[in-house]
Amino acid sequence: MLKLNSILCPVDFSETSDLAVQYALAIARTNGASLTLLHVVAPAMAALPGEAGLLAVPQIDLQESTDACLSRLAAIAEEIEDEGVEVDYKVVSGVPFLEISRYAGEQDTDMIVMGSRGRSGLGHLLIGSVAERVLRKAPCPVLTVKERVKTSKLEEEEEEQVSTLCSYALSKAEEQAAAVSLTNISSSIPGTGGTAGTAGG
Numbered sequence: 001m002l003k004l005n006s007i008l009c010p011v012d013f014s015e016t017s018d019l020a021v022q023y024a025l026a027i028a029r030t031n032g033a034s035l036t037l038l039h040v041v042a043p044a045m046a047a048l049p050g051e052a053g054l055l056a057v058p059q060i061d062l063q064e065s066t067d068a069c070l071s072r073l074a075a076i077a078e079e080i081e082d083e084g085v086e087v088d089y090k091v092v093s094g095v096p097f098l099e100i101s102r103y104a105g106e107q108d109t110d111m112i113v114m115g116s117r118g119r120s121g122l123g124h125l126l127i128g129s130v131a132e133r134v135l136r137k138a139p140c141p142v143l144t145v146k147e148r149v150k151t152s153k154l155e156e157e158e159e160e161q162v163s164t165l166c167s168y169a170l171s172k173a174e175e176q177a178a179a180v181s182l183t184n185i186s187s188s189i190p191g192t193g194g195t196a197g198t199a200g201g
Helices: 015-031 062-081 096-106 122-127 130-137 151-176
Strands: 006-010 034-041 044-047 054-057 087-093 111-115 142-145 181-185 196-200
Touching: 006 015, 006 096, 015 034, 015 062, 015 111, 015 142, 034 062, 034 096, 062 087, 087 096, 096 111, 096 130, 111 130, 130 142
Parallel strands: 006 034, 006 111, 034 087, 111 142
Antiparallel strands: 044 054, 181 196
16 A cells, blocks of 8 residues: 655645645645645746846845745644644745755655646746646656635626626616516536526516
């Protein structure tokens, strides 16, 4: 039986990263594994014209950024400790995918759990997805966690669209002295009690 003893979870404090931490915690707790939270402070990058590529821009406040990240990781680690899981946290500087892969190899990590997308923004266009590159370079299995679909938000948007369409239909009906027929089609699976109905005016 496969036994996981150490899990590495890269953290960039994005929503997807927070979700990855929850998955990493669950896996660590189930396997009795230790969990390491790793944040990589990436150097600021500037795009150069033509095919010159990227140029690293010195960060004067690198230590300040590191200290702030350590403080945030410590707060997350404290919550994980309350769950009974052995946890450690580190902040390093460098190119994220390289540092994540290097750390996993040096520490004999059994699995990396990370968000599929994070705070990349324009960086994704310039240097590609960190998760994609870790998948190719990591010395161990990598579990990528996708962002949850916010169903409630989608439902709210759909309701707004339906309300707008109904208002438009009613206004046109009043102009033309016409009747309006509304139809509700259930998306339930046949045989589960779903119904469809119509109303006319």
